[in-house]
Amino acid sequence: MEAKTFQQGIHPHYNKELTNQKPLHRAEDPEEVLIPIQQHIGAPAQLIVEVGDEVAVGEKIAEAGGFVSANIHSSVAGEVTAIEEKNEQVVVKIKNDGSTKQKTNLEAHDSLADVTSSDIRDIIQEAGIVGLGGATFPSHVKVSIPEDKNVDTVILNGAECEPYLTIDHRMMVEMAEKVLFGLEAIMKAADAQKGYIGIEVNKPDAIEKMREITSDQSNIEVVPLKVKYPQGGEKQLIESVLEKEVPSGGLPLDIGVVVNNIGTAVAITEAITEGKNLFERAVTVTGAVNNPQNLIAKVGTPIEELIEQCDGFKGQPGKVIMGGPMTGKAQNRLDNPITKGTSGILVLDEEETKDYSEAGPCIRCANCVDVCPINLVPTRLVNLVKEDMIEEAEEDGLMDCIECGSCSYVCPSNIELVQRIKLGKEKLRAKKREQ
Ligand code: SF4
Ligand code: SF4
Structure with missing residues (x-):
């Protein structure tokens, strides 16, 4: 066919x-996990544990904050040692006691x-x-x-x-x-x-x-x-x-x-x-690491621990990305934890890291238009966003952009088209909220 x-x-x-060709295998559990209570689109979950509480593997630690929201469960057994803010997010710190005690409400x-x-x-x-x-x-x-x-x-x-x-x-x-x-x-x-x-x-x-x-x-x-x-x-x-x-x-x-x-x-x-709650997931740890692998890792495991389990960086890292190179997010800290949305940890070496600080002017090559799977005109959208003509950008399909990054990938002038479109979408959402 x-x-x-x-x-x-x-x-x-x-x-x-x-x-x-590398089979999935279980990552070693970390000594401590950092579990954000917002790992989903929608309303944040509401905490139901306090510092000092003992929790089991799979136990609910935050309850969905509405219909479009999701419960959050502990990925290890142990004591809640802190509830703090990290990257503008509430995170629950749990010290792993090494036991396999489980708790679930599911049959x-x-x-x-x-x-x-x-x-x-x-x-x-x-x-x-x-x-x-x-x-x-x-x-x-x-x-x-x-x-x-x-x-x-x-x-x-x-x-x-x-x-x-x-x-x-x-x-x-x-x-x-x-x-x-x-x-x-x-x-x-x-x-x-x-x-x-x-x-x-x-x-x-x-x-x-x-x-x-x-x-x-x-x-x-x-x-x-x-x-x-x-x-x-x-x-x-x-x-x-x-x-x-x-x-x-x-x-x-x-x-x-x-x-x-x-x-x-x-x-x-x-x-x-x-009867298993979602507290672990598969993650590809790859790129410039010595032993790239497909791991099943506990939500809340710090990125650096998984990189360590892949025998560390290969050469000088240029960028560490959560997800893939097209839609992933560059990380500012290696102690950031993996979440339910983390499909990969990608290390790019210095040579592979595209430098958007050297963006040139648009040369009207139309490469970005030719590749856009939604048939948008990315360069026009970016210009409208820049001129603050958000309503016009909306009429031109701003919200239809799926943020795939194909336009940025092919732009010979290294213009951060997708980032600017994302910014435009945020501006439009903020404007609508105000109204
Ligand atoms: S990021 Fe948006 S504008 Fe750019 S190619 Fe993908 S869908 Fe089109
Ligand atoms: S790919 Fe880059 S240089 Fe070419 S038209 Fe689009 S924005 Fe301009």
């Missing part, structure tokens, strides 16, 4: 060979036949599961379908188009049954009849494995996708798999589709079958 794809996009260096179920769609939504909500591809949108909200909407299709995003990252690839190869169970659970929760797993063709072993275990299921299809960035963007994935377009300003839900990440599907499976 021919691999499918979307219009536009780019072909960055993927560098996945550093870790794509374990053997099969999907034992749970209703409403049970699945409740389990996802209680487990604090959010989109693990980096979006961190609370997953129970995604499968709570409003009465005026109908979902017929669930797509699992196995594209993993972000360079360097390989955890979704490894999960499809090593945990295929959990991926499939998670997809079926999401389909049941959303009352969808058809499921797809879109996988880029640079993961042939994952395509083969997922095809093998879905071969007797006529309602689930594995779709090979061309290797192109941002193939895993929700709208691009839907365009590729279903040849349907999500309308400007709309959501996949508007055309009857729910998209979820591979890691999210695995977390949903573990919550249903093991």
